[in-house]
Amino acid sequence: MATMADVARHAGVSVKTVSNVLSGYPHVRDATRERVQASVDALGYEINVTAKIFRSGRSGVVGLSVPELGQPYFGELADEILAAARRHGLQVLIEPTGFTRDGELAALRVPRGGLVDGLIFSPAALVQADAHLLDELGYPLVLLGEQMFSSSVDHVTMRNIDGAQAATELLLDAGRRHIAAIGMLHAETAGSAWLRYTGYSKALEARGIEVDTRLLGWADDAWHRGNGARAMADVLDSGVRVDGVVAFNDALAIGAMYELQARGLAIPQDVGVVGFDDIEDSRYSVPTLTTVDPGRREIANVAVDILRRRLQELRRPSAEQVSPVLYLAGMRLVERESTPRRAR
Amino acid sequence: MATMADVARHAGVSVKTVSNVLSGYPHVRDATRERVQASVDALGYEINVTAKIFRSGRSGVVGLSVPELGQPYFGELADEILAAARRHGLQVLIEPTGFTRDGELAALRVPRGGLVDGLIFSPAALVQADAHLLDELGYPLVLLGEQMFSSSVDHVTMRNIDGAQAATELLLDAGRRHIAAIGMLHAETAGSAWLRYTGYSKALEARGIEVDTRLLGWADDAWHRGNGARAMADVLDSGVRVDGVVAFNDALAIGAMYELQARGLAIPQDVGVVGFDDIEDSRYSVPTLTTVDPGRREIANVAVDILRRRLQELRRPSAEQVSPVLYLAGMRLVERESTPRRAR
DNA sequence: GAAACGATTTACACCGGTGTAAACGGCTTA
């Protein structure tokens, strides 16, 4: 395997000049650059990445901690983050934490080893009380989601309240007045379920409609399709009239749609349904599902951008350090077959 | 940040002894080991991973190339591989290839850089004619799936034929005789669709039933839920009688179930349905879906084990090199609500 | 033509560990 010294000898220049050419240092004469490049090609030289990382102290690898890739939302988020990172020449080391506290604590320790320059972290088991763990990490961290907040780290998240509110308003605008909320959780306070419920109730209140607890569908273990069907069944069994459904994620919505259809209710004629997350499944369900695109791609792009900026700041500490930001991605309602046209 | 030299000074031993302690070298006196460990703790020393990788030439990182994590099968596979790797102290760098030829070619080039010791590769765009690309890679590669085969690399895959055959037999055993196959693809020859179709037709032939082309549901772009519903509709529209469905993956099966139920057919009373892959969704669909577990966890474990063995061989070339293996994971039928009990 | 200056190029130390081979020490064997 050829080394940089071999290339230098072959091209008749110093090792450092080869290094300069390969790392894009601007002050290299064109003729030199070409000669070096020719030698690189002739010898089939490829730079030793590990030596580069070791010496420069930067790996170009960022960590990504998510609970589980098998869950479509996180799988799709990971795809977006990987794509964004790749556009900037960064690689991504994924650390699934399995919804466990230990897994998440371990993920926070990973970067100290040195292989990873920074971390994008989507907690699910750590809670607000653990926020102090994020304070003095010694490496750049970008937080995702609504599990915990801290003024000392950058945070990228979505407009949960606005999204759920818009979803509810879409149904209200179509004249629906008996709108169920599917996906209530007992355990949460600041989490997504609570925020999405807040958006739902705000929309109703704005129209002077009181929240009817019979319309709240509880899904206590997890936001899976089966729980959506069960929660929908509970609501329908209560005897309350339902002409719209806001589900707190797409899997719940698909389960709810199943239950509605099983009972002979037509979607969207009898009941309009809106999900949340815009996972790929919602484009292929039957009927296709109106949902809230929480800006997953934007979240991925912004998270990677912020991390890159922090890594740059680290390199030249001269520049003014921007204080941590809280970024809310733009939310967008994606209308498909499961909702009626808006009344005009 | 403390270095190994600091620890050595603090413990009154040589740097190499510290290194020996930390890397588990057996011939170290207990007293020495304890003294070193105490110094490590006292100084809060953490080994510089990049220096270790650089000098040792091994990173402990393996690459994983899959088309897309957003697809539940691959997301879940990635979770399993990550878990298996972590159990052996390996980290995983994921490279989604986006179903593109370029993406897959790029993934094959990655390890040459040095950050990755070996690669687990699940091709989707490369075809059999590209198999020669795998011949002289210069690093250990484990191939997954049915897209291409090569006698020069290790390969871990699943019992597609047996699985589809068992799925079909399950329906036959329950007395069904008009079994549709959902998910036929034109473009494939050695791919999963063809193999699963082969299992389907073998099962029928074994009972002396001829394949009825009206029962074949074509899903040409991709195995998504919507295509499953459409293919199912095509079959039903042909007027042929249907009392069973073998879908070539779970998403297709869920789509097919939708279409059947929309037409008033009861599952499993009127029509039994079997999927393939055992993705988590199949446990939460309504009704829950009988499916073929292709041994995803086993595939992950075996792939990681094989890769580890190859990496060890690389370290001490003395040992006898085992020639490349083709491993077929054990398949298992998971019976759920969507199939009738077997006739006895 | 000398000085000044920016653009190029270079020498060399150094990053922080690990591999190798040799040194050391205590104990058994002859």
Next chain:
DNA sequence: TAAGCCGTTTACACCGGTGTAAATCGTTTC
């Protein structure tokens, strides 16, 4: 007691690049 041996520890070169600062070169300025 000397030689042999094994378990333990060590010195030191070295992995292959990059950072720093200085040397060199070609122009421009005076």
